[in-house]
Amino acid sequence: MIESKPRLASAKEVAAELRRRSAFVMVSHVKPDGDTLGAGLALGLALKRLGKRVCYFQQDGVPRNLRFLPDADLVSRELPPDLPADTLYVFCDMSDRSRAGEYLPAVDRENVLDIDHHLGNALFGKLNFVLESECSTGSAVMFLLRELGVPIDDRIATCILVTVMTDTGGFMHSNTTPEALELAAELMRRGADKEEITEEIFLRKRVVATKLLGRIIDAMRFEHGGRYCYSYVDDAMLAQTGADGEDIEDVVNTLLGQDGVDVAALFKAIEGEIRVSLRSSGKLNVQAAARRLGGGGHFRASGLTCRGSLSEAFSAVEAALVAEGL
Numbered sequence: 001m002i003e004s005k006p007r008l009a010s011a012k013e014v015a016a017e018l019r020r021r022s023a024f025v026m027v028s029h030v031k032p033d034g035d036t037l038g039a040g041l042a043l044g045l046a047l048k049r050l051g052k053r054v055c056y057f058q059q060d061g062v063p064r065n066l067r068f069l070p071d072a073d074l075v076s077r078e079l080p081p082d083l084p085a086d087t088l089y090v091f092c093d094m095s096d097r098s099r100a101g102e103y104l105p106a107v108d109r110e111n112v113l114d115i116d117h118h119l120g121n122a123l124f125g126k127l128n129f130v131l132e133s134e135c136s137t138g139s140a141v142m143f144l145l146r147e148l149g150v151p152i153d154d155r156i157a158t159c160i161l162v163t164v165m166t167d168t169g170g171f172m173h174s175n176t177t178p179e180a181l182e183l184a185a186e187l188m189r190r191g192a193d194k195e196e197i198t199e200e201i202f203l204r205k206r207v208v209a210t211k212l213l214g215r216i217i218d219a220m221r222f223e224h225g226g227r228y229c230y231s232y233v234d235d236a237m238l239a240q241t242g243a244d245g246e247d248i249e250d251v252v253n254t255l256l257g258q259d260g261v262d263v264a265a266l267f268k269a270i271e272g273e274i275r276v277s278l279r280s281s282g283k284l285n286v287q288a289a290a291r292r293l294g295g296g297g298h299f300r301a302s303g304l305t306c307r308g309s310l311s312e313a314f315s316a317v318e319a320a321l322v323a324e325g326l
């Protein structure tokens with residue numbers, strides 16, 4: 001039998017599939033951010049309004065700063081045993097299904113919907129709703145909500161606004177298009193709590209997080225004439241400051257913000273693996289650099305996971321960046 005080539009689905013096709021199914025599992029990626037969770041929660045809330053059964057799967061749990069999201073208390077690593085055979089698994093904000101982690105039970109491709117905005121999405125679903133030009137996966141979900149005709153209440157609006165604000169870095173990144181700002185305005189009119197989002201996600205920091213930031217800044221190194229800045233955090237630094245992995249979510253942007261820096265990397269050597277966050281000012285494609293090492297993401301923001309020692313990871317990432325023009 002010839003495998004049919006995956007192609008992109010329209011909002012209409014996806015809405016028809018959503019109406020056909022009775023049960024859903026919204027799947028978010030490991031070490032979740034506001035986009036993967038907000039997109040799944042918004043669509044889950046909408047589907048519940050249509051009388052559907054909805055569960056939320058997340059391997060690593062909801063980070064402290066996203067626990068204010070509606071339905072966040074229902075997000076779990078466990079799935080109920082009695083889900084019907086035609087349950088649709090909706091993967092949000094991941095270019096590849098392995099980003100959901102290893103705890104998710106095997107799912108037939110027939111029962112997978114892939115909603116995303118990453119470059120180079122593997123189109124791993126029965127239906128793939130991938131809009132690379134959208135600022136967030138949540139803003140892609142908005143097209144589905146409009147197609148479904150579900151009223152966008154304040155709870156749904158808050159979830160979508162979280163996706164827009166987190167993936168645009170609080171309206172600072174280059175994906176802050178006029179369309180993104182218009183969407184944010186519409187969501188605020190529908191009752192999205194912009195104040196709470198700003199406070200919970202962007203302004204409030206734990207004191208231990210600020211202390212850890214100091215340590216990471218002390219460890220900064222500059223290479224390639226000051227255009228490449230990198231630093232690291234390891235288990236010892238976390239133990240010494242009392243901080244944890246959730247406290248370093250946006251630190252890589254501080255590295256990128258240093259005068260003269262075009263590319264920044266933060267190496268997170270935590271609990272036996274090294275996760276690397278890459279950021280670019282726009283001159284160099286860090287998605288292509290991450291892909292060389294098995295990761296992915298966007299032109300200006302990407303990530304990957306390394307094996308081996310920290311110094312091996314430093315060398316591998318620098319080589320990948322050099323190969324992309326550093």
Ligand code: AMP
Nearest residue numbers: 277278295296297298301302303304305
């Ligand atoms: P982060 O640095 O974790 O904020 O991730 C930046 C971007 O890269 C996000 O769009 C992530 O979804 C993506 N990303 C991070 N790690 C990986 C990975 N191991 N594989 C593929 N994409 C990743």
Ligand code: MN
Nearest residue numbers: 033035036093
């Ligand atoms: Mn994400």
Ligand code: MN
Nearest residue numbers: 035093137167
């Ligand atoms: Mn995203």
